[in-house]
Amino acid sequence: MLKISHLSKKFAGLVVTDDLSLNIKVGEIYAVIGPNGAGKTTLVQQISGVIRPDHGRIYINDQDITDLPSHRRAHLGLARSYQVSSLLLDFTVMENVILAAAAHSPGGWRWFRPLLSEDAPRQAAAECLSRLGLAAMQDRPLRALGHGERRQVELAMALAGVPRILLLDEPAAGLSPTETQQLAVWLRQLRPHYAILLVEHDMDLVFGVADRIAVMVQGRIIADDSSSVIASNPDVRAAYLGEDQNIKAGAL
Amino acid sequence: MSKIFYRSKNAAFAQTKLGAILLLLILLAACLPLFTQWGDAPFVLRFASRVVILALAATALNLIMGFGGLVSFGQALFLGLGAYGVAIPSHLGFENGFLHLALVMLASGVVGAMTGMIALRTSGLGFIMISLAFAEMFYYLFVGMKNFGGDDGLSILAGSRFFAATLANQTFLYLMALAILLVALLACHLLKNARFGMVLRGAAMNKMRMASLGYDVRRYQILAYVIAAMVTGIAGMLYANLMLYAAPSYLAWPMSGNLIMMVVIGGLGTSIGPLLGAILLLLGEEILQRTTEHWMFWLGAMILALALSGKTGLIDVMTAWRAIWQKAPLRLGQPGK
C-alpha cells in the first residue's frame, strides 16, 4: 500500500533520513520507534508532502507520489495526525471534522450553501464522531477542549476523509494512561481496514498493537522485524536504553 | 425537550426581529436621495455614496483579509484600475458604461490573477510587502503615463452611460452602488459558512492542515484574491464616476491603509463589519476635519489606540451579534436531538 524506497534527506549537511526503505500493507500496524532526533517526524513530513526528499521515491499503491503536493496525496488515500495537535481552533469539533470529510466528498464549489447542511460530509463526519464516541462534544469550539480531547479530534479528522493509509505521529503524546488504553483499543479496531504507520514513544502501546516495528537511529532503520523479534534484539535494546548510539549505529 | 423548543422559538423570533430591523435600515438607505432632495443637502448624498462605494471595496478586502487571513496592503491597486477603466476610455471618447464595466472586470481580473499568483507564493509579512509593491508598481505606471494625465490625474467629462442613464447622475450612482454593496454583503455572509468560505477561513488558521486534509489551498486563495480584485475594480469604477476624476493617488498606499482600517474597525472577518467600518471611519474623518486643522494627527492617534487595544468595542458588539446569527439556524437545523 505505502512503499518507500531509498529515501534520503539532508538539512544543512546533517543527514536526517538515510537511504530509508519500508513497505506497509493494509491490515498492518507498522511502528517506527527511535530516540528523539532520529528523524521520525521528518519521515512523516516527507511522506505527507510537507518536506521534499533529496533522493528516493515514495509510492502509494505503486503510484509514484514523490513529486505530488500534500493535497493530491490526501486524495490518494493518505491521512495524517500531528505530533503537536494541529487543528482549526476557531471552529467547532463538528466543523473541523466536516472539513476533513468534505475534502473527499464531491460537490465541487458550493458557493452559498452552508457546509454544515451539506448531507454527504455531514453524515460522514457524524458517523466518524460517533464511532469514536465524540458525538457529545461536536458543537464545542476546539479552543474549549482539553489536550486529550484535542488528540481525539486529531484522530477523528484523520479518519473522516476515509483514507487507506494513516500516518499517526505520536498519537499518545500527553495522553493519560486511560486515554492511551482507549487509543490502543481503537488502533486494534482500525487495523483491518488501513495501512497504519505509527510513530510513537510509548513502548507499551507500540509493543501492544504493532505488527512490525522499525527502529530508527540517526535517519537509518537499524532493525525492522515483527514486534516479537524486535523486542528481543540486543542492539535495539541497547540503542533504546540510551547506550552509545553512535557506536551502535555505526556498527550496523 | 420543551426547553429546546422554547429556545429555538426564541432564536427564530430574534432572527425575525433582526431581519425586520435590517429591512427597515435598507429601506431608509434606499430613500436617502429623497431626503437629501427635500433637505437640499446634496453633499450628504455625495458623502453617503463615498461611504457605500468604499464599503464595497472594504467588503472585497474582507474576503481575503478577514476570511482568508491574507493582509493585502495593496488593495487600492484595483480601486485605481477600476477608476482608470472609466477615465481612459471616456478620455478617448467612449462613454458606454457596459464597455467600461467589461474593461474594468477584465483589467482587474487579469492583473488580480497575475499578481495573486506571485503574491500567494509568500505568506505573512512577505505577502503584505509584495502586495504593497505591486500597488506601488502600478502607481508609478500611472504617474508615468503622461498622455493620460500622469501625476495630475485625469478628469472625466461624462460618466459611464448605461442606456439612457449615466452614473454621473448622483441619485442613480448612489442607488447602483447601494444595490451592488447589498448583494456583495449578502454574498459574503453566505460564503462565510459555505464550503468556499470555510476552506478559506480554515486555511487562515492552519494552512498545512488544510493541505493535508486534501484541499488545494492556493487555488481557493487565488480565486478569492481575483474575486476581491474584481469587486474592488467595480468599486473603483463607481468611485471614478462619483469624483469624475481618476488619479494615481487612488492606487497609493494610504488608500490601501484606509481600506484595511475600515475592515478592522468594523470587525475583522464579520460579514457586515466593512460597512460599519466605512461609516465610522469616514464619519470620523469628516467630523475631525470640521473640528480641527490637524485632523490627520488625531486620526493617526485613534488608529494607534485601536491597534494597541487589540480589539475594539465594535468587534465585541459584533461577536455578540454573530452568536445570535450563527446559533439560531444551527439549533433549528437539528430538532431531533
Add this chain to the structure above:
Amino acid sequence: MTIALFLAQILNSLQLGLMLFLLAAGLTLVFGIMNFVNLAHGTIYMMAAYGAALVVAMSDHYLLGLLAGVGVGAMLGVGLQYLVARRLYGKNPLYHVLASFGLILMGNELVRWVVGPTPLYVNIPPGFAGQITLMGVELPTWRGVIIAAGLTVALGCYGLIHHTKFGMRLRAAASNRIMLAALGVNVARLELAIFALGGGLAGLAAGLTMPLVSVLPGMGEPMLISALIVIVIGGIGSVRGAFLAALVVGMIEVMGRAWLIIGLQNLLDKHVARAVSPALSSLLLSLVMAVILAVRPGGLFAAKPGGAGHG
C-alpha cells in the same frame, strides 16, 4: 555613455545603496528578531532629519545637527519599542501595520503642525562643498563623505554582529528568544538596544543625506518603501542580505533612471522622457522585487527556511 559618466553613476548608486542600507539594517533586525512590522521606520527617519536640520539652523554646527539626528532617531526607536511595539509582539501583523500606519499619520501631521509645511534646506558643511577626484572621476566631496561613512558603518555592523557579545546575543535572539531568556539575558533590554540601534542608524542616514534632499513632511515614506523592498529582496532578518540588496536597489534606482532617460529620448520628447523615467525606474524596482520573490519567496538570503515570516 562615457566611462567617466558610468563611474559617476556607480558611485551615485553606491551612495544611495549605503543610505538605504542604514535604514534597512534597523528594519530587518526588528522584523527578523521581534517579528514586528515597523512601517513607522520612515517616520523616525523624517523626525531625525527635522531634528538635525533644526539643530543645524539654530547652532550653525553641522556635526551637532548630525549627532542630534542620531540621538532623535535612537530615542524614537526606544520610545517606539517601549510604548508600542512591545505591546504588539506575537499579535496578528495586521495590528503592526495599523499601529505604524497611525504613527505615520501622526508624525507627518505633527511636523506640519509644529514646524510648518514648507521644506527645510540644509547646506553642505563648509569645506565639503567642493569636488574630489576619485579614479579620474569628479565626485562631489559630500557624496564621498556619505560613501565613506556608509561603508564604515556597514563594516561596524558586521563587526558588531559577528564579533561582539551583543552581536552573539542578537543572533541567538533571532533563533530562539525563550532560550535566551532562560540563559539569563535581559531580553527586554536587548530589544530596546535593537530598536535604539535601528533608530540611530536611520537618524544617521537622515543627518548625512539632509543637504541633498529637502526636509519636508512625508519624506520618510518613499525611503521606507525602498528600504522595505531592500529587506524583502535581501531576506527578512538578514543584515548581510540587506547590505547586498541595498546596493542592488541603489543600482537599479540610479542606473535605471539614467538609462531610461537615454533610452526614452530616442522614443519620446526629451522633457517627457525626463519626467517619465523616475516613475518607470521605480516601476522597474518593484518589478525586480516581484521577480525575485516569485522565484525565491524568502528573499535572496532567507534567514529562516520558508522565509517570509508567519505571523
